[in-house]
Amino acid sequence: MQLTTKFLRPTSDPRAVKRERLSALLEPDSPRRLNLVIAPAGFGKTTLVAQWCSRSSSPTAWLSLDEHDDEPRRFWQYVTGAFEHAGLTGAAELRKQLAHSNDEAFTEAITGLINTLARDGSPWVLVLDDFHFIHDPAIHRQFAYFVDYLSPGVTVTLASRTEPPLPLARWRVRRWIQDIHPGLLAFSEDECRQFFQDTMGLEISEEDVRAICRKTEGWVAAMQLSALSGKGSSGGTKQIDLDERHISDYVLSEVLDQQPAELADFLLETACCPRLCASLCDSIRSSDDSQEILEKLLSQNLFLIPLDTRNEWFRYHDLFRDALLLRIRHRQPEKAERLWQGTVDWLLGHGHVQEGIAQIVHHEDWHWLARVLAEHGNNLIHGGYHLPVLNWLDALPRNLVTDNPQLQMLRIWGLFFANRVDSLAPLLTSLEDLLDRHVADSHPDAEGALGLQSEISLMRSYLARTRSDDKSATDLTRQVLKEIDHTRIPLKSVTYYGLGLDYYGKGELAEAEDALQSAVRYGQVEQKPSTVLSSGGLLAWIQYNRGDIDLALDTCTDIRQWVDRHYADPSQPRLISCWQNSTLCEIHRERDHPELAATHLQPLLEHVERGTEAGQHVVIQYVRGHLAFSEGKLQEAIEALEDAAQTARKRRDQILFEPPASTALLARCYLASGYPDKARACLDARVDVEYTNPLNLEQNRISEARVLVALGQPERAQEILSALLQPAERNAHNRHLVEILLVYGEALALQDRKEESQQMLTRAITRATEAGFMRLLAEESPYLRSLLLSLPALNAPGSWNSSVRAMLLKQEDRAGTTTVATEVSPERSPQTPETLPEPLSQRELEVLALIHQGHANKEIASRMSVAPATVKAHIRNLYGKLGVGRRTEALARARELGLLDN
Template sequence: MLLTTKFLKPATDARAVNRTRLHRRLDPAPQKRVNLVVAPAGYGKTTLVSQWSGGLTGRVAWLSLDENDNSPRRFWQYVIGALNDAGLPGTEDVAQRLGSYEDHEMDGAVAGLINALTQSTAPISLVLDDLHLIADPGIQRQLGYFIDYLPPHVTVTLTSRVEPELPLDRWRVRQWISDIQPQVLAFSEAECRYFFRDYMDISLSDDDAHRIWQQTEGWVAAMQLTALSGHDTASTAAKPQLLEVGGQPITRYVFSEILDRQPADIHDFLVDTACTPRLSGSLADAIRASRDSQTYLERLIQQNLFLIPLDTKNEWFRYHDLFRDALLQRARTRDPERLTLLEQRAVAWLLEHNHVQEAIAQIITQEDWDRLATVLEQHGNNLIQGGFHLPVLEWLETLPADIVINRPQLLMVRIWALFFANRLSPIEPLLSEVEDILDRRVADSHPDAEGALALHNELSLVRSYIARSKNDDKSAADLTQQVLKEIDHTQIPLKSVTYYGLGLDYFGQGELDAAEEALDASVRYGQLERKPSTVLSSGGLLAWIQYNRGEIDQALDTCTQVRRWVDDHFYDPQQPRLISCWQNSTLVEIYRERNEKELAEANLLPLLDHLKSGTEPGQHVIIQQVRGHLAFSEGDYANAMTALEDAEAVARRRREHIVFEPPASSALLARCYLAANDVGKARAWLDNWQISPSTSPLNKDLNAISAARIQIRLGQPDQACEALSRLVGKANASSNSRLLIEVLLVYASALAAKGQVEEAQHLLEQAFAHGAECGFLQIFIDEAAPLKALMLKTPGIQTPGRWYTRLRGLLEQEIGSSKAPSGRTGHDSALVEPLSQREIEVLALINEGLPNKEIAVRMSVAATTVKAHIRNLYGKLGVGSRTEALARARQVGLL
C-alpha cells in the first residue's frame, strides 16, 4: 500500500519570501522537459517549487521522496501513484503491469508509463522532491531513459541538494533543461534584507541592506562571505564590511577575512588541496602525503568554509569556484614549485583510481603535453572501448606535432579511435606510418622488441576488420589467425577484440557453433581486459545467434548478464549509455517474438535515437531490420516496407563500410509485399533475388524461404516444395530452431496449396513442438490467414500446456479479426491513410461493443496499447468518438 501523504504538496510557509521572479524559469516551455533546482539544505528549493506549482492550471503530480524509495520497483510505484493521484488516465493499468516485470525488465514499465502519458495532450507537471535521496544507479538510469522519451506536454521538476547522476550536460545541449542553481537563487534587495535579518540574525538598516545588495548583486555566496566576516552578529549596531564582487576584491577578502584567520593547519590544508577541482579524503591524502584529510574535510563542512558536497555520503567535495581561485593564487605566490608537485600527485592519484578523463582535463589545463601523450598511450584504448573515441581524437589533436612523431603506440590509439568513429579512409596511411616506424626500430635493434610484436599484432587486427569491410573474407580470416598465433606472447590486451573478429567470421560463414565459442571467449576476455564495447558487441551477437537458434531464454540471460556487468563497471550518468546494436536488436526480436510489444518498443527506442544521431552503416541496417520486423508483426506494412527498403539501400550503397553481412532485410521485404497484396512487387523480387547472392548461409536460406512463399502465391507450390524439402534437412543439421519452424510453416502452406492437407498438418505439428520447446509465438501469428486457419484445425494444436493455450487464443483472435473487411484492398481508399491490421482488429472489436479493457484481453495487449490504436484509428477516420468511428467505417466499407 502506498503512503498517500507522499503525494501531498507541502504547505507554503507564510513567512517565506515569494519568489515570483523565479517562477517564470520553471514554467513549461515548448522544448523544455526538466526543471532542475539544486542547492544545499535551507535554500528554499521545496518552497520555491511548491509556490510555483500552486499557480499552474494543468495537472500537478507531487512526490516527496525518502530513503526508503531507493529501489527501482518502489520508486516507480510511487511515481506512477503520484500521477494516478493527480488524475492521469491509464496509470492504473501501468501500476498493475509493474508487478509482472523482473528487475532487469523495469524499462518495460517505464515505457508503459511513457505510453500512458501520451494518451492526453493536456499539460502535466511531475515534481520529484529531494531526489538526492535516490542513489540507486538503476533508478538513475531508468529516470534518464524516462525523461529522454517524454512527450512534449510533460515537464519533470527535480529538487536536490546535489546534481543528480543524470545526463544533464546532454540535456542542456538539447535545451531540454532549465536550471536553478544556488547562484540563480540570488536575492532581490528585499530578499537580501530578509536574509540578513531573519536567517543570519544580523540587524541592518534599509540603507545598509541596499548597499550590500548593490555590491553583491544579490549573490547568496557573497552575502555569506559578508556574514562570516567576523562582525558581532548579535549587535544591532554591527554592519558588515562593504564588498566589491569579483576579481581581486574577493581574493583580498578571502585572504584577509577568512584564510588568514584560520589556524595554520586549516590554512595549509585549504591551500594544498586547491590544486584539483574535485576532492575526496583519499585524494587529499595523496596530495598532502597524509592520512587525516577526511577529518579536515568534515571540519570544513562544519565551519561552512565554502566546501560543497557533491554526493550524499560526504565522500566527494568541491570548493566554491571563487574561493578556490583565491586559494590557488595564494599557492602560486607562496611556493609555485610545491603547487606543481601537488598537481602532479593529484593527476597520479586520479589515474591510479581510474578517473582518467578527469586526470586528462587537469593535464590539459597544466599544458603538460608529454604527460598527456603518455596517458593516452596507456589508457587510450580503454577510453575508446568505453565509448569515448571522439574525445580521444580531440585530445590527440591538442598535442603538438613534435610530441606525436615516432610514437607508434600513440598512432595506434588514433587508428582505433578513427575505427570506432567509422572514419576508415584515414586509417590506411596511418597503418603504413606505424609499420615504417617499427621497421626502422627493428633495423636499429630497438630494445622494445615485445612492444613491436604487439603493435604488429594490432596492425594485423585492424587490417582484418578493414578486410571484412571490403568483403575480403580470406584476408580477414588469415590476419585474425595470425594474431591468434602470436597473441599469448604480447602484453597488450587484444584477445577480446580478436575473438570478436573471429566470431564475426564464423557467423558470416554460417558456422554458428564456432561463432558462439569465439564470442563467448570474447566476452570473457573483454571482462578481464575491461573492454565494455567489445563485451557488449560480442555478447549481443552471441545472444542474436542464440535467439535465432531458438534458445530464447539463454539469449535473454546473455543480454541481461552482459548489460549488468557493463552497467556495474562503466555506467557514467553524464554520458550516453553504451548501446550495442546487436544486443538491443536481439531484445527487440525476443520480446516481439513473445508478443510483448511494450518491452520490444522499449528496447527499440534507444536504437532509433542512435539512428537519428548517425551511426555506422552496418548498425543502421540492423536497426532498420528489427524496426521493420516489429512493424510487420503489428500489421503496419507501410512503415515496415519503408524501414526495410532503407536497410536494403544502405546495405547496397555502403557495403564497403560494413564489417559483416547484415540480416536479410530483403527476405522480410518480400513478405511485406505479399502481406500488402502487392503481387507485382513480389513477382519482381522473385525474378531478381539471386542476381546478387548473399554470402551468409542464413541469409541465403531466409531469401529462399521468401522465394518459396511467392511461388505459392503465384500458384507454383511444386517448385516451392522442391526448395523447401532441401531446407528442412539443412535447418535440422544446423540446429537452427527458428529457421526450422519457418521452413516447416511455409512447407505446410505449399502442401496445403497442393491439397495434401494431412501432410501439411503433420508438418505443422512438428513446428508446434519446436515452438513450444523454444517459446516462439509470433512466428506463427505472422503467417497468412489461410495457414493460421489450418493451424487451428490441426489436431496437435489441442495439446495441453500453457504455450499451446496461448497460441490457440492468439490464432483465434487473429482469425476472428481477419473476418472484418480488410483496409488494404480498396475499401478505405477514401481515407488519408489506410488502417493497419491491428487497427482493423480494434475496429471490429469496437463494433462488437467491447470496452477497452476487454479489447486488451481479447488481443493479449496492454490497455494503453489499445488506447494508442484507437487514437490512431480516430485520426485516420477523421472522427472523435466511437459512434462517429463506426459510422465512418460503414461509410467507407470497412464494416
C-alpha cells in the same frame, strides 16, 4: 503501505523571500521537460519550488525523497503513489503492478506510467524534492528513460543538493532543461533587504544592504555568515570592489584568514583537486586526518558542496576554489605545482583516468599527456571513449605523435571505432614503415614496437571483411591468435570477436558461439566493455535465430549486468550494442510484447538519425521493419526495409559483416500488402552471390517459396523447400526450420495433400513449442493461419497452445475475415472511390494536391503551417489508405480513383 506525508507540499513560510523572477523561470514552456534546481543546503530550493507550485494551476504530484527511497522498486512505487495521491487515473493500478514486478518488467511499468500520462493529456507537474538522496545507478538510468519519453506538457522538477548523474548535456542541447543554479539563486538587492529584515529579523540600513549584497554577490550562505558574525548589523562595513568571476575578497578573507592554521592550510592544499575525497587529500598532504577535516568544513558550511549523501566526495564552490588557487599559486608556486601533480597521479592511479587527463590538458603538459594516452588510451577506446581520445591526440604537438608507434596505433583504433574506416589503410602503411625504421635503427623501444604488428594484422583482418575477403580476414585473425601470447597488448577479446564474425558469416553457428564466448570472457578480463557488449550481443543474436530464445535473453541480461556493474556512468550516454538491443527487440517482438520491444529499439533509432556505421544501420532498420511488420504497420515496415536493402547494396564495402537479408522480409511485406508480383521482383533483383552467409541465403529462398505459393505455384515452392529442409535441420537453424515446415505444409495443402500437410505443420508446431516461437506463426499467410487453427496439435491443452491460438484469432480479427488460398491473386484489383476502405481526410487531400504540384515535404509543411513531422504522418496515412509505397504510385492510384485530374 506508503507514507502519505511524503506527498504533501510544504507550506510556504510567510516570512520567506518571494522569488517571483525564479518562479517565472519554472513555468512550463515547450519543449522543456525538466526544471533542475541545484544548490547546497540552505539555498531555498524547497521554498522556491513550493512557492511556485502554490500559484500554479497545473495538477501537481509532489514527492519528498529520503535515504530509504534509494531502491528502484520503492522509488517508482512512491513516484506512482505521488501521481495517485494527486488524482491521476490509472496510477493506482501501476503502483500495484510495480509491487509484483521483477527487474525486467520495470521498464514496462515505467512505460505504462508514461502512457498513462499521455492518455490523461493534462499538463502534469512532478516535483521530486531532495533528489540527492538517490544515487543508485539503476534508478538514474530508469529516470533518464522516463524523461526521454515523457509526452509534451508534462514537466518534472528536481530539487537537489548535487547535480544528478543524468544525460543533462544531451537534454540541454534539446532545450529540455531549465537550470536554476546558485548563480540564479543569488539574491537581488531587494531580496537581500527582505532576507535581513523579514527572514533574519535584523534592522539594517540601506547602505549596509547594498554593501553586503555587493560583497557576497547575493549568495545567501555568505550573507548568513555576515549576519551571524555580526558584520551585517554594523554600519561600518567596508566597501570592496568585486570581481564577478570570483567570490568577494571580503568573504575569502573573513573565511580563510580567520580559520585555524590547520583548516586554512587544508583549504589551500586541496584547492588543486577538481573533486575531493579523504583518500585523495591524505595522499597529496601525506596525512591521515582528511575525512575529519572535510566533515568539519561541511558542518561549518565553508563553501564545500557534497557530491553524495555519504560524505565521501565533495567539491568546492568553483568561485571559492578559484580564489584559493590564486592565493596558493601566488604565494607558494612550487608547492602548488607539486600538489597538482600529486592530484593527477592519484586520479590516474585510482581509475579516474578521464578526470586526470582533463587536468593535464588544462595545464598543457603535452609530454605527460602522451605518456598517459600510451598507457591508458586503448582501454578508454574500448570503453566507448574513442572520440575524446581522438580529440586528445589532436591536441598533442605533431612531433610527439609522428614518431610514436603506440600513439599512431591508438589513432587508428579511435578512427575504427568512430566508423571512419576509409582512412585507415594509409595510416596502417605509415605505421608499418615507422616500425621497420625503429627495428632497423635499433630503437630503444624496438621490441615493444614489434608487438604492435599483431594489432596491425588484426586491424587489417577487419578491413578485409569490409571487402568480403573472408580468406584474408580469417588468415590474419588466426595469425594474431598464434602471436598474441607473446605480445604485451591485450587483444584476445577483439581477435575472438573477429573470429566469431568469420564463423557467423559462413553459417558455422556452433563455432561462432565458441569464439564469441571466448571474446566475452577475455573482454571481461581485459576490461573492454565495448567488445564484451558486441560479442555478447552477436552471441545472443545467434542463439535467438537458432531457437534458444531463453538462452539468448539470459546472455543479454548477464552481459548488461556486467557492463553496468563495472562501467555504469549515468552522466555519460549509456554504452549500448547494436547486436544486443536488436536481439532484445526481436525476442520481445517474438513473444508478442511490442511495447517492450520498442523500448530496446528506440536508442538504436537515435543512432540511425545521427548517422551510424553502415552494417549497424542495416541491422537496425531490419529490426525496425520486422517490428512494424508484426504490428501490421506494413508501409512503415516497407520504408525501413527498403532503406536497409539500399544501404546494404550501396555501402557494402564499409560493412564488416554480412547483415540480415532485408529483401526477404521486404518481400513478405509486399505479400501481406497484396502485391505478390512486387515481392517476386524484389527477390529477383537480388543475386544469390551477394550472400556468403547460409542463413541469409536460406532466408531469401524461404521468401521465394512464399511468393510462389501466393502466385499459385505450390509445386515449385515445394522444390525449393525440400532442398532447404535437411540442411536447416542438420545445422540447427531452428527458426528457419519452423518457417520451412510451415510454408511446406501450406504448399502441400494447396496440392490437396491434406494428410502430408498436417504432418508437416505438426512438425512445425512441435519445433516452435520447443523454441518458444509465437509471432512467427501469426505472421504467415491468412490461409496458413486457418490451417494452423484447425490443426489438432495446436488445439491440445497447454499455455503455449492457448497463447498462440489467441494470437492467431486476433490476427484474423485484424484482417477482418479468414482468407482462403483461392482469394490470393497475383495483383490487387484497382480500387474505385466507392470501394476505398477508408476515405481520405480533408488534410490528406490537401497534402495529395501539394504532392501533385511537385512540392517537397518541407515546402508542404510551410504552405500548411505545420511541422514537417506532421506532413510525414499525413503522407504515411495517405500511402496506407491508397495501398502504395511511393509518391509516383500515390499519384497514379489517386488518378485512377478520380481524386486528381489526369
